[in-house]
Amino acid sequence: MSCACIEALTMSYLSGELAGSAAAEVERHLDRCPRCRQHYAEELDLLAALSAGAPADLAGPSFTAAVMADIARLPRPGAEPPAAAEIRFLPWTWLPALAAAVALVVGLGLSWSRTATEVAAAVEAQTGRAAQIWAEGAGHLAREWYETAAAALSSSQSLITQQSSAHETLIRIATAGAAALCLLLIARCRPRLPLPNHRQEELKA
Amino acid sequence: MQVADAVERCLNGDRAAYEQVVVAHGEQLVGVLLRLLGNVEDARDVAQEAFVRAYQNLHRYDRRRPFKPWLFQIARNLAHNHLKARGRRPEGKLLGDGENALCTVPSETSSPVQAVLADERRAAVDRVLGRLRPEYREVLVLRYVGRLEYEEIAAALRIPVGTVKTWLNRAKGQFRKLADGTEIDE
Numbered sequence: 001m002s003c004a005c006i007e008a009l010t011m012s013y014l015s016g017e018l019a020g021s022a023a024a025e026v027e028r029h030l031d032r033c034p035r036c037r038q039h040y041a042e043e044l045d046l047l048a049a050l051s052a053g054a055p056a057d058l059a060g061p062s063f064t065a066a067v068m069a070d071i072a073r074l075p076r077p078g079a080e081p082p083a084a085a086e087i088r089f090l091p092w093t094w095l096p097a098l099a100a101a102v103a104l105v106v107g108l109g110l111s112w113s114r115t116a117t118e119v120a121a122a123v124e125a126q127t128g129r130a131a132q133i134w135a136e137g138a139g140h141l142a143r144e145w146y147e148t149a150a151a152a153l154s155s156s157q158s159l160i161t162q163q164s165s166a167h168e169t170l171i172r173i174a175t176a177g178a179a180a181l182c183l184l185l186i187a188r189c190r191p192r193l194p195l196p197n198h199r200q201e202e203l204k205a
Numbered sequence: 206m207q208v209a210d211a212v213e214r215c216l217n218g219d220r221a222a223y224e225q226v227v228v229a230h231g232e233q234l235v236g237v238l239l240r241l242l243g244n245v246e247d248a249r250d251v252a253q254e255a256f257v258r259a260y261q262n263l264h265r266y267d268r269r270r271p272f273k274p275w276l277f278q279i280a281r282n283l284a285h286n287h288l289k290a291r292g293r294r295p296e297g298k299l300l301g302d303g304e305n306a307l308c309t310v311p312s313e314t315s316s317p318v319q320a321v322l323a324d325e326r327r328a329a330v331d332r333v334l335g336r337l338r339p340e341y342r343e344v345l346v347l348r349y350v351g352r353l354e355y356e357e358i359a360a361a362l363r364i365p366v367g368t369v370k371t372w373l374n375r376a377k378g379q380f381r382k383l384a385d386g387t388e389i390d391e
Contacts, residue, residue: 008356050240051350055323058248059235068224074257074260077260
């Protein structure tokens with residue numbers, strides 16, 4: 001056995017884990033090799049130093065029993081895990097919610113289209129009127145032109161405000177609908193996993 | 206060999222065979238965790254969890270390799286998580302923080318005087334360990350408390366054997382200097 005082999009077996013030898021023949025071979029080597037003898041002596045020294053004052057029986061019978069009690073509750077290693085979440089889509093739960101969500105999206109789109117058209121028509125009408133006044137070249141009608149333009153602007157702003165308010169309401173309703181749909185799906189797709197150990201013990205009690 | 210047989214029997218459904226694994230490695234594993242965590246209750250809890258995790262993942266363990274480094278690797282990861290979690294709590298005390306929780310470990314077999322002396326020795330060793338760099342402390346503890354060979358330490362820490370030897374040499378040198386009361390260059 002070479003010095004490198006002896007060094008690689010230090011802890012196994014010092015812990016008494018080496019089989020008889022291997023241990024005898026280590027001892028024969030140590031008898032004739034002062035360098036390895038010195039190495040083993042230093043290792044023994046550090047083993048003693050680092051175990052100084054360490055409490056005995058750190059993992060006694062009570063520790064082993066606690067581990068084995070935990071193990072008893074576990075499935076065999078590599079056994080199939082508990083059945084995955086069972087997803088059941090039942091039409092009477094999710095279809096109405098989905099229909100409501102679709103209706104909300106369509107309504108939102110229609111509402112947007114309608115208000116946008118109204119705004120465009122109003123602005124166009126007022127712009128046309130202003131252009132007509134301008135074409136008449138009546139400088140003295142500048143005040144009327146200004147008032148008309150201001151009215152067009154006010155009308156547009158009013159419509160835009162109404163549109164924003166309507167959209168906000170619709171977005172809130174749509175969000176609530178989507179949340180309700182998610183809750184329904186979660187309720188139906190709840191995984192059927194085993195209860196934690198402490199809950200099982202409580203139920204047994 | 207006995208542990209390898211026990212692991213094989215566990216995989217074949219003999220749950221009780223795992224007791225042999227726990228008995229074979231329990232003492233050294235708790236000892237290592239005690240030095241790394243500085244508290245006997247935490248060490249036992251983490252060791253217990255490590256044994257449970259190892260059992261749950263036994264089918265993933267490569268049976269061509271020794272079991273002990275694999276178990277210690279699981280325990281080491283759990284210990285690191287435990288230290289991180291404890292570090293977030295103000296009452297948590299890490300190794301080397303001065304007054305150590307180890308001093309409160311009850312001794313069941315020794316006299317009160319012996320228990321006090323043992324506590325002092327234990328605290329002195331922990332103070333020295335606490336001053337080492339974490340990686341040096343870890344290799345030193347795995348070697349001299351966990352009694353792992355170089356290759357087993359390399360497997361447990363997932364580092365080359367050469368690095369293990371280098372760290373161990375530096376760790377031993379610094380440990381001796383600090384134990385003698387000499388300051389070290391950090």
